[in-house]
Every structure is written in C-alpha cells, then in structure tokens.
Amino acid sequence: MTQADxxxxxxxxxxxxxxVTADGVSLKRSLQRAERRRRLMAFLLVSPLLAFILIIxxxxxxxxxxxxxxxxQVVEALPRTLEALEEWDGEGLPGEEVYAALARDFIEDQxxxxxxxxxxxxxIRLNYELSAARGAVARTVGDVPDFEPPYKxxxxxxxxxxxxxxLWRVIEREGRPLTASYYVAAxxxxxxxxxxxxxxxxxxxxxxxxxxxxxxxxxxxLGLTFLLGFxxxxxxxxxxxxxxxxxxxxxxxxFWTSLLVRxxxxxxxxxxxxxxxxxxxAAGLLTDDGRLSLMYNMTGTVxxxxxxxxxxxxxxxxxxxRTIPPSYMRAAKSLGAxxxxxxxxxxxxxxxxxxxxxxxxxxxxAIGYYITPALVGGQDGRMISNEIARHMQQSLNWGLAAAxxxxxxxxxxxxxxxxxxxxxxxxxxxx
Amino acid sequence: MNKHILKIxxxxxxxxxxxxxxxxxxxxxxxxxxxxxxAYTESQVRAYHEPYMEMNPHITIVNDDGSANALAGLRAQSxxxxxxxxxxxxxxxxxxxxxxxxxxxxxxxxEMLEPAPDGTPASxxxxxxxxGECYVSSIVYSTVLTYNxxxxxxxxxxxxxxxxxxxxxYPGRRALQDRPGTNLEWALYADGVDRDEIYDVLRTExxxxxxxxxxxxxxxxxxxxxxxxxxxxxxxxxxxxxxTGYNGRIFNAAQVEGQPFEIIWDGxxxxxxxxxxxxxxxxxxxxxKFVRWATDTQRLADQAKYISYGPARASSADLVxxxxxxxxxxxPHMPTAPKNYQTPILLNNDFxxxxxxxxxERFANWMLQ
Numbered sequence: 167m168t169q170a171d172x173x174x175x176x177x178x179x180x181x182x183x184x185x186v187t188a189d190g191v192s193l194k195r196s197l198q199r200a201e202r203r204r205r206l207m208a209f210l211l212v213s214p215l216l217a218f219i220l221i222i223x224x225x226x227x228x229x230x231x232x233x234x235x236x237x238x239q240v241v242e243a244l245p246r247t248l249e250a251l252e253e254w255d256g257e258g259l260p261g262e263e264v265y266a267a268l269a270r271d272f273i274e275d276q277x278x279x280x281x282x283x284x285x286x287x288x289x290i291r292l293n294y295e296l297s298a299a300r301g302a303v304a305r306t307v308g309d310v311p312d313f314e315p316p317y318k319x320x321x322x323x324x325x326x327x328x329x330x331x332x333l334w335r336v337i338e339r340e341g342r343p344l345t346a347s348y349y350v351a352a353x354x355x356x357x358x359x360x361x362x363x364x365x366x367x368x369x370x371x372x373x374x375x376x377x378x379x380x381x382x383x384x385x386x387x388l389g390l391t392f393l394l395g396f397x398x399x400x401x402x403x404x405x406x407x408x409x410x411x412x413x414x415x416x417x418x419x420x421f422w423t424s425l426l427v428r429x430x431x432x433x434x435x436x437x438x439x440x441x442x443x444x445x446x447x448a449a450g451l452l453t454d455d456g457r458l459s460l461m462y463n464m465t466g467t468v469x470x471x472x473x474x475x476x477x478x479x480x481x482x483x484x485x486x487x488r489t490i491p492p493s494y495m496r497a498a499k500s501l502g503a504x505x506x507x508x509x510x511x512x513x514x515x516x517x518x519x520x521x522x523x524x525x526x527x528x529x530x531x532a533i534g535y536y537i538t539p540a541l542v543g544g545q546d547g548r549m550i551s552n553e554i555a556r557h558m559q560q561s562l563n564w565g566l567a568a569a570x571x572x573x574x575x576x577x578x579x580x581x582x583x584x585x586x587x588x589x590x591x592x593x594x595x596x597x
Numbered sequence: 598m599n600k601h602i603l604k605i606x607x608x609x610x611x612x613x614x615x616x617x618x619x620x621x622x623x624x625x626x627x628x629x630x631x632x633x634x635x636a637y638t639e640s641q642v643r644a645y646h647e648p649y650m651e652m653n654p655h656i657t658i659v660n661d662d663g664s665a666n667a668l669a670g671l672r673a674q675s676x677x678x679x680x681x682x683x684x685x686x687x688x689x690x691x692x693x694x695x696x697x698x699x700x701x702x703x704x705x706x707x708e709m710l711e712p713a714p715d716g717t718p719a720s721x722x723x724x725x726x727x728x729g730e731c732y733v734s735s736i737v738y739s740t741v742l743t744y745n746x747x748x749x750x751x752x753x754x755x756x757x758x759x760x761x762x763x764x765x766x767y768p769g770r771r772a773l774q775d776r777p778g779t780n781l782e783w784a785l786y787a788d789g790v791d792r793d794e795i796y797d798v799l800r801t802e803x804x805x806x807x808x809x810x811x812x813x814x815x816x817x818x819x820x821x822x823x824x825x826x827x828x829x830x831x832x833x834x835x836x837x838x839x840x841t842g843y844n845g846r847i848f849n850a851a852q853v854e855g856q857p858f859e860i861i862w863d864g865x866x867x868x869x870x871x872x873x874x875x876x877x878x879x880x881x882x883x884x885x886k887f888v889r890w891a892t893d894t895q896r897l898a899d900q901a902k903y904i905s906y907g908p909a910r911a912s913s914a915d916l917v918x919x920x921x922x923x924x925x926x927x928x929p930h931m932p933t934a935p936k937n938y939q940t941p942i943l944l945n946n947d948f949x950x951x952x953x954x955x956x957x958e959r960f961a962n963w964m965l966q
Binding site: 280281282283285286287289290293294297298299300301304369370371372375376437438439462540544545546553558559560561562563 | 665666668669672693694696697698699700703770775809819820821823834835836876877947950951952953954955957958959961962963964965
C-alpha cells in the first residue's frame, strides 16, 4: 500500500483489520482491490496522453540531447587509422604505418555504395574542429587508390593538412564514440595543442555573450510585461463583467492574429520611415536627420516581444485578481491603512500567485523565442535561439545545436527549480 | 465533302481518344519540387513546370518554397527514411555538403543530361564549375550592390563598391546580408585587393583581420537582411540607401514594379544555382526525365524570359530573348552581359565549404560587438 493510502486510512485502519465484507473477504483486501482497479482505470485513461507525450515530446528531446555527445563519424570512417594512431605520442607527425592505415580505410570506404560511404561525414565532422579539413578529406579520398607507398609522402603531396599535427590531434581526440567537443564549442572554448580546454580567441566568442543577452532580454521583457500588465489586469478585475469581457477581447485579439502579421505590423510602425517616426517629425518633435532607430536593434526586439507576450502576463493576473474580495481592501482601510499601505500589505501579496504564474510563462517563452528577434532584432537584438536555428537549418551542425539547446533547457530547468525553492510552485495559479 | 470532314473529325476524335487512353494508362504522379519561392519559383513554373505538365498530363508538379532550409530538410528526410522531395533547387556549396553526406543522387552528366543542339556533350556545354558530382546548375546569378536613385543627388550617384565603404561621400544606411560570404570579398576588394587574389588573402589570418577591419569602418551605418525578399523592401522603404541583393530580385523590383533602383555591376559576385535529386526518392525515373528536359538548351534560355538570371549552358546564350511580359530585351540585364561582366568576382565554393564554419562564427561575433 502506498503512503498516501496508509495515512489516509490510518485513523480507520485498526477497526478494519477484523472486518469482512458480505462475501467473506477481508474488508482491507476488498478495499485494496477496489483501489487498484480505480488506479488502473485512471492510468488507462491517461495512457494515450502519456504515450503521446513520450513519443512526440520526451523521445525527440532525448534524441536531440543525445546528438550533443554522439560522435560516430571518425570511429566509423577510420577504424584502422585509429588503431595505428594508438602508438603515436602526439609529437610530430605520425609514422608511415598510420598513413598506410589511412590509405586502407579510404580505399575500403570507396568500395561501399555512395550512400554508405563514411568519408563525407568524416570531412564535415573534422571541419567543425579544424577549418579546411573537409577539403583535405574530399580532395584526397578519390585519389587514394592510385597512391603508391610510401603513403606518408603521397598524402603530404595531396593536401597540406595531412602534414599538420593539429589535424592528427583532432582525429585522435575525436576518434571516440562520445565527445565533449560540442559543449566545449558551445561555451566558447576550444582545445589547445596540449589538449587542455581554453577560452577561444576573443573574436570567435559568441555563445556565452548570447546566453547572457538572452537572459537579460528575457528579464527586461518580463519586467515590462509586468509593469504594463498589472494595471490592465487590475482595471479589468474591478470592472463589471460585461465591460471586463470587452477589454479581455482586446487583450486576446493579438492572440488570434498570426505571429508574422503582428511582427510585420511592428515593422510598419517602428521603421525609420515608419508611422512613429513620421508622426514625431510631423509634430515637430524630431528633425528629419534625427529619426529614431526603433527597429533592427534591441529596442525592436523588446517592443515586439513585450507586445506578443503581454497576454501571458495579463491572463493569470486577471484570474487571480478576480478572486480577491474587494472587502479586504475596505477592511484594511477601515482599520486605518493608507490606500498605498492597504495595496502593499493586503492586495499585492494576494496577487503573487498570478505574478508567479505569469512571470514563469513569459520568461520561459521569451528565452526560447526566435522568429521575432530574427525579423526585427537586427544585429544586437538576436537571441541564442537564433543561433540554434541557424545551426539546425543552415550550417547543419546538429551536434552544436543540440549542445546549445541542451544548455538552454538545463538552464531553464535550473531557474524553474530555483523559483520552486524560493517561491514554491504550489503558489502558481494559471487561471 | 461533308463526309470527308466527318471522316477527319472522326479520325481526330479517335486519335485524341487514343491519346487520352494512353495518358490514362500512366499512373498519375506528383513531383514535389523545392525552390526559393517568389519571383524565382514563378520563373521556373512558367519556363519548366507548366509546359512539362502540358506535355505529360499524368504528371503534377507541386512547389515547396523550402530551399532556404533545404540542407536540414534533406538530412531529416533521409534519416527518417521518408524522402518526400523529388527535386531540390540549391546552391552548389550546400549541394556539395549534402553530396558528401551521401544523401543525393550522383549525376553522370553526359549520360543523364541532354547534349547541345549541335551535339556538344553536356559536360562541355555547361560552363566551367556549373556541374558538380550531384549537381546540375540551371542559372548563373549574382549578388550585387544596389542603390536607390532618389536618395542621391543626380550629379553624385554611386558607381563602385568603394562607394559602399564611403559613408561621408554617399550618406545613408547600408543593408548587407547577415553572413560573411560576399561581404568579406567586397571588403577586401574595396581595400584594394586584386579580384583574383581575394580568396588567397582571405585564407590567411591577416587577410581575415583586414576584411573585418574594413567592414568595421562602416559598421555604424549597417543593417542586415536574412531573406532575399527583405533587401528590395528595405531599399524601397528608403530604410537604407544601399543594399546588397540578388540581381534577379532587384531586376524584378526595378523593371516589373518600377522601383528607382540602380544596380552597381562593379564587383558583382557570381554564383551558380541549380538542381539536386535527393537519393531514395520515390519517382527517380520521372525526375531524371524532367531534369533532362528542363536543363536542355532551349529550356534554360526560356527561363531567362521571366527573370534576369543567365542560363548555365553556353549554347543557351544566343537564344535569350525578351522578357515575356515586359517585352524588354533581357540580354543587357544578365549578369554575364559583356557590359556588366567587367569586374566580376567568382564565388569560390571550395573556400566557403572549408572556411565557412570558422568565418561564420567570427562574423557572428563581429555583429555582436
């Protein structure tokens, strides 16, 4: 029996010991059986949803995370070379036997049907670690069958990189089925010649600053949606139902409009020749040369995303505020509190569950946003998800995209856990 | 007499009935062709898809505007074992990457492509560099610098790439594509590097520093575009006074829509674009037939009636005529027209497949600063 059952039945447990039902089975057994059937029913009822979530949500996420460490390319393409490389001490170039093994690996690979050949993926994989490595593989592999021993010279003639200890270090390091190198790259680090992990050249660091910016932007947007959403929600909560419903439609209207339409509408408003700038110039507040840059920068991202995410803040706040009886405020005032004190000590604390729910919603959605920043963000309004999307869709470096995505996911989970410890998710109220 | 006519009508009816029967005998096939959307897909539909469907009533060609993310789509379909794309239009560098991964059909050019009308085999008729292991180009296009005529005084219109890097002489914001390719080439070209040596310089650390330094001199004046359609839009809204863009889209905006755009052909960056066939597709035979037809000499020339991209075959050049709707002569608008082709830079795909990963990171870092 589970703890819950035990504690629930604790007061009644001793009297039931000796009791039997009409057909002679002990009451306890009979209750247990009924309980088990009930739980089985419950499980069966949720099982389609559970299976659905497992198959289309948990499983793909797990698979994606697996990609961030999965590293089959070198192992599959160069089994003989890796074996021969075990003797190599990492200093200078490896010996002739390694090059001979490399030649064998390439020749065997060429005999496979095109779709099973491993040299292509090998080159792409090595190029993530060392520029031009793809070219070294691609421009050598076809000629290898014509190579004559000594192979070392033949390879050195074919492409300069075969004579680089750096390439051989990469092959040795990545010659394992699991790798940490995607995470090393995702934290703006790289391996140096001794195999230690060091910070990258300053002009190639992008991901850590982007994570920082994403966090900063999301918090700014969270703050703005709160500042804008709180008064609206409060106002709606004190209005009569009919008027409140009308306002609610205004809040929900953006929800029913396509994301792209809303974003494009912001472009029309914010651009330098757009409605806002033109109005300010017509009003004489701006000169023609002093047009404001409201878009293609961080301002654009913040404005557009605050608008898009506002309903996620207003709805939970409103539903919580509706349940706060106005008599509490009256009581506080009749006991001598100033309106501000009454608001601060009586009303505001009761809205916290709504603020918590709205805040978590807005923040978590904001941190993973990418369409709006891509369209209105310009160069400094982009977020980490734009980089993830780029690696997924264009550079096709899914390992790095997976590493960045995993870091984002784990970061959100940590923040959620911290929130839970500090505030407690029991206090979340979504409506 | 009447009898005679009846006879002919009868024969005609019979033969059309027969033809109908033959068409019916072939199972209807739907080919999914992935391309870039917009004016470009439109030109393919009119030059290739519609005439082909007319000739082969059992075939329906469906468009999918997925080329911008074609690599990811091809890999995902191949890994899922469910290849739904039959033919994909993509850039040669991406095609090479996909070819290396083994997810494309290899193409034996002389075997699978139509020779020129005079019998020259395809591998010789197509321009140098326009064919790849898994790849057949259909067009040559170029990325060009364009400006809005109305934003500069009439006596001081820009004319070279150097003017892009001279914000004092030619004021206004500039829009560049948000990737290192083309931008780094122009930075070096404007910095005085010879057109033939750009990639040699860019291979070196110092050369890369030099390119980024040159770009930094105009960084405060820059906006970045991502999708091809954004560039003409920014220029039409006068958000920027210069933009880089694909010459076909600029042609469309300037000639068809009448925007006051002028192309600066100096330093145009020339590249191919064309077809790949995903391996493991369901209609391989039909697709090969279509590709053979759609890349023949006449068809490539036909596409130039609808968009100002040059055909990738030498034998098509003389067949390029007038724009189908505007009736203007298309030859002077081609990137390869002698007047425009004075100082072209040929995009080096090998360079970008080797150094792209590294330079994209550096470019992203540069944009962040």
